[in-house]
Amino acid sequence: MHEMAIAVSLYDQVCRAVEAEGEIRVEEVEVRVGDLQLVVPEAFEAAWDAVCQGTGLEGSRLKIVEVPPRARCRGCDEEFRPEVDFYLCPQCGEADVDILEGREIILSSLTAERVEG
Amino acid sequence: MEGTLRKGGKMKISVVENVLKANDAVAHENRRRLEAAGVRALNMMSAPGSGKTTLLHETIATLQNDLRFAVLVGDLQTTRDAERLGDLDAQVTQINTGRGCHLDATQVTQGLETLDLEGLDFLIIENVGNMVCPAGFDLGEHLRVILLSVPEGDDKVAKYPTLFRPADVILLTKVDLLGILDFDVSRVEEDLSHINTRAPLLRISSKTGEGMDAWLNWLRGQKVRS
Numbered sequence: 001m002h003e004m005a006i007a008v009s010l011y012d013q014v015c016r017a018v019e020a021e022g023e024i025r026v027e028e029v030e031v032r033v034g035d036l037q038l039v040v041p042e043a044f045e046a047a048w049d050a051v052c053q054g055t056g057l058e059g060s061r062l063k064i065v066e067v068p069p070r071a072r073c074r075g076c077d078e079e080f081r082p083e084v085d086f087y088l089c090p091q092c093g094e095a096d097v098d099i100l101e102g103r104e105i106i107l108s109s110l111t112a113e114r115v116e117g
Numbered sequence: 118m119e120g121t122l123r124k125g126g127k128m129k130i131s132v133v134e135n136v137l138k139a140n141d142a143v144a145h146e147n148r149r150r151l152e153a154a155g156v157r158a159l160n161m162m163s164a165p166g167s168g169k170t171t172l173l174h175e176t177i178a179t180l181q182n183d184l185r186f187a188v189l190v191g192d193l194q195t196t197r198d199a200e201r202l203g204d205l206d207a208q209v210t211q212i213n214t215g216r217g218c219h220l221d222a223t224q225v226t227q228g229l230e231t232l233d234l235e236g237l238d239f240l241i242i243e244n245v246g247n248m249v250c251p252a253g254f255d256l257g258e259h260l261r262v263i264l265l266s267v268p269e270g271d272d273k274v275a276k277y278p279t280l281f282r283p284a285d286v287i288l289l290t291k292v293d294l295l296g297i298l299d300f301d302v303s304r305v306e307e308d309l310s311h312i313n314t315r316a317p318l319l320r321i322s323s324k325t326g327e328g329m330d331a332w333l334n335w336l337r338g339q340k341v342r343s
Contacts, residue, residue: 002219002250010136017132027127031136036279037253074315085278088311096315097282103253105136111129 003039006105007047013107014057021112025056028111030063034102035084039064069102140254143222147229147257154234155341156187158242160256162280163264164273165246168290170198171323172264172332173241174205179333181206184238184340189228191220191245198243208232219250222257238340248277260285260339263316267294271301274308281309284316286335293322 014029029048033039041064048062071082078091079100087095135141151158161169170190177186187208190198199211210231212224225242232240242258244251263284265273268291274281281287289305302320309318319335321328 002253005217005219005221005254006136009139012139013132013134013136017130017134021130024128038249038279085275086311087278087282087313094314095309095311096313099283107132107134107136109129109131109133111127113127 003043003047007051011051023115024112025115026060026110026112028061028063030109032065032067032106032108034067034104036069036102070100071097072100073097140222143226144255144257147225156234156237156240157339157341158240158258159260159262160242160258161262162244162251164248164269167264167266169243170201175323177205177207185236186239187232187237188241190243218247219254220244221254225256248280252280262286264288264290266290267298267300271304274305278312282313284313287316287318289320292320293325
């Protein structure tokens, strides 16, 4: 259930982005989530709804875009796409990698409507 | 980086901000602070009940005449783990996460406030027992120590690869039970052969002392050279 901690951080960042824009109503929040974070989309959505309840972001949708992992072998520098459970370097056959992508959680965009006032 | 595209009454605002940035920034600061004090920090992670606290107790009891330790112990509730370590010559601080399933970097910063880093060799952070959530949060550690106990079963590396992939050392604990329980060490080795070939797999028993020398030697080798 680390989804709740992530939802709270995301909430703070969305609020900051909204502040910069003035009076807007956020409809959709797009987040890129690395597969290695093991975020359960349904749990993340439920956490997001809970965090937003009673705030200006209530009713906003989360759009979760999954990002597959990408790795670089520490032995031979080969870059490749591992599976979450398979990190064998296709070049040298070791499983000793630095993760380049797939661990991130990135707020990428907001879809919003200007509130007429 | 921000940009706004308007289409009808709707707009798409591109933001591109790392949601874990706050944690990562605090973790970075923790690491910098520990390095400035010459302290090597270990993040110890495993399922609950795999023997983290017992191993810590045996480790520090054996090495405390040569090396200076501090421990941050994370649990949802109770100070029992800190109490279990209370007879050692080490600074021990319990961090209760309440509902939190993992430690985060800010909790470690608060823990560091309670410790005197001067003269310290090792900070050991005993994470909340959990094989999923702690792996996603950098605390500012230098090394990751992952435990797997024999009673948990020999399929856990395959089932929780994100915990074992970044490990710097993997400790197979409670090996005194190997003859009693059906646990095939070769299955663990086989799974590690495509998940993590860097970390040594050390077989240990805090109860009988088997394999403890290899672990203690590994640990001694991680001390920051002055």
